[in-house]
Amino acid sequence: MTVDGNVVTSDKLVAHSIDFVEQFSDNVKTLLGAMGHVRMHPMASGTQIQTYNKETKEAASRTVDEGEVIPLTQVKRTKDKVYTLSLTDKLRKVTTFEAIQQDGFDQAVTFTDQRLLSIAQKNAKKDFFSALTSKGTTTTSGNALQGAISNGLGKLAGLFEDVDNVGTTIVYANPSDVYGYLGKAQITTQTAFGLKYLQDFLNADVVFLSTSIPEGKVVMTVDNNINFYYVDMHGQAGNAFNMTVDETGLIGVTHSRLDDSLSYQTVAAGGWLILPERTDGIVTSSITVPKQPQDGVNGTKN
Template sequence: MKNKVFRELQLFAAETGTTVAADLTPAISVDFTSRIAQNIVELQQLLGITDLIPMAAGTDIKIYKWTVGELAAQVGEGEDIDLTHVKRELADTITLDLDKYRRNTTAEAIQKVGRDIAINQSDEKLIQKVQKGIKGSLYTVLKAGTGTAAGTNLQICLANLWAKLQKYYEDEDVSPVYFVNPQDVADYLGTAQITMQTAFGFTYIENFLGLGTAIVSPQVEAKKPIATAKENLRGAYVPMSGDVAQTFNLTADTTGLVGMTHSTKTGNATVDTLLMSCVKFFPEFQDGVFVGTISGE
C-alpha cells in the first residue's frame, strides 16, 4: 500500500531539475536585500555609528537638547549659594513606523523587455528611491539643529563650526562630521584636485580642509553647511523578522535591516515586489548639531 501511494505521488511531482517559482523569487530577494543592507552598513560606518539598535515598530525615539542657565555669582563664606538651572528638554520625536513599498510587473512587460529590465532593474530604481528616503530623513533632523555659526566662505564657516563643536564637546574626544552642499564645495575649491569616495549614495571627503569628514549632498541647503560629532549620531531599525516576515514570506540577510519578497500572481499574470524596512539615523542631542551660514564677502 505504501509503495502504491509513493508511486502516485511521483506522478504528480515536478520533474527533477524543473525550475519552479520557489527557485526564482527568493534568489532575487536575497540578492537585493544583501546589497541594500551592505549599503546601509557602509553609511553606518561613514557616520561612525557603532551599532544600530533594534526596536519594535511604533517605538518613539526622543531627541533632546540641554539648556544651562547663567552661572550664579560667587558668594561669601557662609552665605547661601544661588542655583544654576540645568534642563534637558524634548526637542523632537521620531516614530519608527514600518515603511512598506510595492511594485507590480506584468507578463507583457517581461515578454517585451525581458525579466532583467522588467523586474531586476526596475526594482533597483525602487531601492534607490527607498535609500534616498532614508538619507532624507537624516537631513530633516540635522537641519533642525539648534547650534549656529557663520563665515564669509566655506572654509571660514566650517572652521567656526569646528570651533563650536570643540566647545560643546570640550570634555570629549570626538570626530567632527560636516554635511555640505556640492555647489558650496565647487565654489570654494574651483579646479582643485580632491579625492572623493562614495557610500550609500553619499559622496564624502576624508579630512576635508583638515577639519574632519565632509559629506557632500544636494539635500543640504546651499550656504547652510551642518556640523556635528559622529559620536552624537545614532541609528535604529525595526528587524525584518518575526510574525510580519513569516506572514509575508519576507527574505532578509543576516542583518535583518530590509525584508523583501517577490511573488507571482497567476490571477492576473503579474509579479509583485514587496519591500519593507524601517531604518532611521538621528542625532542624540539636537543642540549638538550646528547649522552654519556662509554670508559671502
C-alpha cells in the same frame, strides 16, 4: 526534463529577495561606517523616541570659605521633541509576463528591483537630510566656505568640550559651495549610499556633498550625536508575510507570483528615523560673502 530558464522556481524567489535586502543593508552600513560610529537601534514599529537638549547653569562661585556651603552647579537634560517610529516606506512593483518572456526572468526582475531599491535609498537619504536641516538648533556663520566650517567646528567643540569620545566631526555641504571653493583643484572623492564625501577636508574628519543641503549653508555634528532608529523587520510580522531580511532587519522584501494577472511582484517595507541625541549638537553655519572694498575708499581705485 529540461526546465525553461524563465520558469519561476522557489529558489529564484528567495535569491532575488536575499540580493535586494543585502544590497540595501550593505549600502546603509557603508554610509554609517563612512560617518564614523553612528549607533543603530532596531525597534518595534510604533516606538516613541525622545530627543533632548542639554542645559548647564554654573554655580555663583567656585571658591567658598572654610566650612561654608558649596553652591550648586546645575546640569540637566531637558526634553525636546518626541518622534514615533513607523513604516515610512512600503513599496511595491510588478514585472509582467511579457517583460519576463522578452528579457528573461533574472534580467527583467533584477532591472525593476534596482529601480525599487533606488527609490528606497532615495527616501532614506531624504529622511536623513531632513533630520539634519530641520532639527538642529545651533547656528553660526563665517566668511566663505572655510570660515563657515571653521566657525561651526568651533561651536561644536564648545558644545561637546566636556564629553569624552565625541567621535568624528561630520560636515554636510552643497556640492556647488564645495566645488566653488576648490575651483580647478583636483580632489579625491569617495562614495557611500550614492553620496560623495571627502575625508580630512578643511579640518573636518569627513565632508559629505549633497544638494539636499541648501546652497550657502553647511550643517555639522559629531557621529556620536547621530542615532539611526529603524523598524526591525524580523519577528512575527515579517514572517507572516514571508519576508526575507538580513541579520540587521533593516528592510524586508518578498517576491511572489500574481497568477491572476500573469505578473510577478516585489514588495519591500522598512522604516527609519535619523535623529540627533542632542538637537543643539547640530550646527548650521551660513556662508557669508566677504565685502569688497568700494571704489575710492581707503585708497582704492576710482
